[in-house]
Amino acid sequence: MAGGMKTLAKETVIYGFGSIVPKLLSWVLGLFWAFALETRAEMGAITNFYAWVALLQVILTYGMETGFFRFANKELDSNKVYSTALISIFTTTLFFLVVSFLFLHSIANALSGFGMAIKPHYLVVIFLILGIDVFAALPFAYLRFQKRPVKFAFVKMLNVVLTILFNLFFFLLCPWLAEISPALFGWYDIKNGIDYILYSNLLASASQFLFLTPELRVKLRFDKKLLKQMLRYSCPIMILGIAGVLNQTMDKIIFPILYPHKADALTQLGIYGQSFKIAIIMVMFTQAFRYAFEPFIFAKNKASSGDEKKSYADASKYFLILGLLIFLFTMGYIDVIKFLIPRNYHEGLKVVPIVMLGELFFGIYFNLSLWYKLTDKTHWGAYMSVMGFCITLAIQVLFIPEFSYMACAWAAFAANLVMMVVSYFLGQKNYPIQYDLKSAGFYVVIA
16 A cells, blocks of 8 residues: 555656646746736636637547546557547547638637637637647557656646747747848737737647657557447546536636626736636646546556555545645745736735635545546536536626626635535445545644
8 A cells, every 4th residue: 555655646746747847837927928918808818718728628538538547447458448549539639620610700700709809810729729739638648557657747848848938939039030130020010919829839739749649659440339438438527527627717718708897807807817827736736646646546446455445545635635735835925926926916816715725625526536437437427517517607607797706716616615525425325435534624624
């Protein structure tokens, strides 16, 4: 058991480097955008765009990453599982791109009804980014399955570093080059800041994908029967993922629609988005733990050593301790940390403690959710996520018009809390694990 915990801790650190450090760099990049973009409304537009991207990415991967882990550990021929999943993702992604480009202007007109003037070329770039990143999801999952966290971390880091370099090129180098060589850089216009952010992302995603091509050099085999089994397992995970990502991004998607003062909606969203970045450290921690925890639980379950339930309980306890320490550190130094974002965004800092605790609840919920993954009852995860989504949506619809983005923060807090509690009780009924609730309660009270 101790060896298993050491392995989990080691891989959490490495995956953390591959997910936390890039997110930290992305966070810094977000601060840079706040200075580079001309208005807070443009910051709100970028926040809105990437919320849509997060939602579509979950839909287009349709739970196949988790499905791959489950069946790769279950089947003797893991390469056949990977190949089948790869062909499936490639086919559906290609179909999405073809349909999107055929109806590009119709989609742009429809999205304009959300209170924003969407330029068609924005959508072209966003769809290309989506296509590349969705298809890259399985090679990343394959690296995790093969327990190659170093390459995983390297490629993730590369993506963010290149994104930053391309942003610096467009926002710092190009203005200078346009002054000294207007003939060559006459195309550059600082007012097109959103364009340059999207172009930087596209170039970085394409470059990242090149480093994943070795993971595509597998013997292509397609098993229709296996795919049906994987989809039966993964589709509830997709619903779970959709509801989960909507719990985290729905506020940024629907805020411009629900906020009554339309002229100020994107500005308020920009303030909320920047303040949310302070709380992102909790998101980074939970994601790093998730990358290591998911392969860990399936591998432990496959080994059937007899102590797997104790290992799961210990992992959850350590997660809670570290999460509370991160919360205490952030709130204890908030008067210093707040200066990392521009002063004209400070009015939104009141959402930070609410958002951080909500994210901690979501992380605990993820740890508790192992029961339905190991018992192949993934539909329960879908039910709970839909429940959480309904709570989030109801609070946002009812209270955003009056309380602005504060309603967004409290909605996520309430939804994640309910999901965590419900998952615990259902888990004890279907896959009982003896969690140390007394110690957990003590840690929470002390914090």
